[in-house]
Amino acid sequence: MTNAMKDYFLDLDAASKDPARKVAWCTSVGPAEILRAMGFEVFFPENHGAMLGATRVCMDTIPVANANGYSPEICSYLTSDVGAYMKGITPLTKAFGIEKVPHPDVLVYNTNQCKDVMHWFEYYATEFDCPIFGIHPPTNVPDIKQEYIDDVAQQFEELITFLEPVTGAPMNPERLEETVALSLKATNLWSEVLDTAQATPSPMTFFDATIYMGPIVVLRGTQVAVDYYQNLLAELKQKVAKNYAAVEKEGKRIYWDGMPVWGRLRALSNTFNENHACVVASTYCNSWIFSDFDPGDPLPSMARAYIKIFINRNDKYKEDYIETMVRDFKIDGVIFLAARTCPNNSNAYYNLPKKLREKGIPTIIIDGDLCDLRCYSDEGATTLIEAFLETI
Numbered sequence: 001m002t003n004a005m006k007d008y009f010l011d012l013d014a015a016s017k018d019p020a021r022k023v024a025w026c027t028s029v030g031p032a033e034i035l036r037a038m039g040f041e042v043f044f045p046e047n048h049g050a051m052l053g054a055t056r057v058c059m060d061t062i063p064v065a066n067a068n069g070y071s072p073e074i075c076s077y078l079t080s081d082v083g084a085y086m087k088g089i090t091p092l093t094k095a096f097g098i099e100k101v102p103h104p105d106v107l108v109y110n111t112n113q114c115k116d117v118m119h120w121f122e123y124y125a126t127e128f129d130c131p132i133f134g135i136h137p138p139t140n141v142p143d144i145k146q147e148y149i150d151d152v153a154q155q156f157e158e159l160i161t162f163l164e165p166v167t168g169a170p171m172n173p174e175r176l177e178e179t180v181a182l183s184l185k186a187t188n189l190w191s192e193v194l195d196t197a198q199a200t201p202s203p204m205t206f207f208d209a210t211i212y213m214g215p216i217v218v219l220r221g222t223q224v225a226v227d228y229y230q231n232l233l234a235e236l237k238q239k240v241a242k243n244y245a246a247v248e249k250e251g252k253r254i255y256w257d258g259m260p261v262w263g264r265l266r267a268l269s270n271t272f273n274e275n276h277a278c279v280v281a282s283t284y285c286n287s288w289i290f291s292d293f294d295p296g297d298p299l300p301s302m303a304r305a306y307i308k309i310f311i312n313r314n315d316k317y318k319e320d321y322i323e324t325m326v327r328d329f330k331i332d333g334v335i336f337l338a339a340r341t342c343p344n345n346s347n348a349y350y351n352l353p354k355k356l357r358e359k360g361i362p363t364i365i366i367d368g369d370l371c372d373l374r375c376y377s378d379e380g381a382t383t384l385i386e387a388f389l390e391t392i
């Protein structure tokens with residue numbers, strides 16, 4: 001995977017310097033297939049935000065964005081990334097020798113996940129004097145109605161019309177079908193990879209999955225992602241066959257809801273290991289399963305898949321979803337991360353943990369954040385997790 005990610009970033013850097021190639025910036029659950037099919041190389045600022053979080057470089061960049069008018073209360077992927085741009089730094093330099101993030105020729109966002117992405121991309125549209133297009137689907141929906149699909153498929157059509165002058169060529173429908181087919185293969189493999197954790201003991205943890213997920217976020221629609229997940233799945237199946245345990249003497253099995261705490265993956269992983277508990281499933285990693293993609297019906301199937309994501313659903317859907325995960329992965333307890341700067345992907349606030357407890361599913365809430373470690377206490381989280389594991 002290191003090689004796949006390195007090649008991806010080096011190629012983006014090369015594309016950014018080549019006037020004949022075009023770079024699009026896209027949100028993590030935006031219509032990457034359309035962009036790839038039209039020949040764009042695609043960069044994902046949220047992935048950059050996660051890198052800033054995991055390397056903890058964000059602790060130097062968030063305050064820069066705060067000082068420039070971006071509140072400490074808003075998405076810390078946004079403040080990490082915008083602060084890094086303002087400061088002129090990127091973790092890509094240390095990782096791959098890349099001086100700066102690729103220059104965008106177009107910016108495309110989808111508010112299926114939240115509204116912060118619109119503010120984030122609008123900043124860059126002004127900064128780079130760059131064309132920008134937003135997909136605005138119905139949000140927080142209980143069911144996926146046909147009119148929602150028609151609406152979003154129509155917006156995708158408009159996006160294609162918007163992009164054609166940027167690339168100087170019309171969309172090739174066959175290329176779109178091929179790209180959606182590759183995305184479907186990769187996402188189905190990713191789903192199978194995550195499902196290997198249904199085995200007892202589990203061959204992988206949530207913390208492993210936050211690393212394994214790189215290609216499904218940034219490389220879907222490519223053969224590279226398909227090859228990577230085929231290899232990973234084969235390896236995990238071998239581990240299951242050999243009864244390999246990702247956590248020695250696996251005892252309790254945990255579900256993680258909400259964002260990862262990127263700057264504390266290792267510490268949290270150690271805490272669970274030491275307590276023989278395995279975080280076997282999560283809302284976050286499952287968010288890149290798009291099994292509705294259909295190469296024979298690309299735009300409507302993409303519309304359905306991208307409206308359908310967990311974060312864009314109502315409370316009842318989320319409750320039922322987590323209950324199903326608890327059953328399928330034989331979960332003993334659910335940990336909710338209440339991310340200070342991402343209420344959109346924190347499900348601890350509207351009674352869901354209590355509702356699950358009333359159904360006999362133990363839950364706790366940990367306060368923290370995806371990137372901003374000023375909102376997170378190592379001691380507090382460890383104490384809570386250890387007490388929770390003892391109780392259940």
Ligand code: SF4
Nearest residue numbers: 075113114116342344
């Ligand atoms: S969903 Fe949360 S973490 Fe993701 S971009 Fe929106 S506010 Fe940021």
